[in-house]
């Protein structure tokens with residue numbers, strides 16, 4: 001693995017105090033902290049390592065569930081957005097302006113913060129908030145009679 005020329009710092013685990021290199025009984029972990037690559041070795045059964053691994057797996061599962069929810073939510077929210085845009089009298093543009101302003105603000109924070117683009121889960125949340133699905137009970141209560 002290359003580190004783009006930056007230094008790698010080895011940090012001793014306070015729990016197992018394992019040292020490198022990786023063997024059948026040890027594992028190595030790498031992460032970036034303030035632009036510096038940190039490596040740390042652990043005994044394969046180190047409580048710190050097992051907790052770190054569990055947190056990584058929980059984070060990956062949360063990301064997977066968020067992506068799955070977004071893939072379910074986005075098509076409907078996007079279709080409602082497009083339908084609303086097409087049916088819009090010019091004087092009722094405020095929800096569109098609000099949604100666009102929120103998305104632009106989110107994206108602007110990405111560029112000025114850690115970079116990257118607004119991911120699909122956030123797009124879906126913003127669109128669903130400004131253009132919520134009309135529930136069956138609302139529809140049945142008379143707005144569409």
Ligand SMILES: [Zn+2]
Pocket residue numbers: 013014015016017018041042043046047048049
């Ligand atoms: Zn350890």
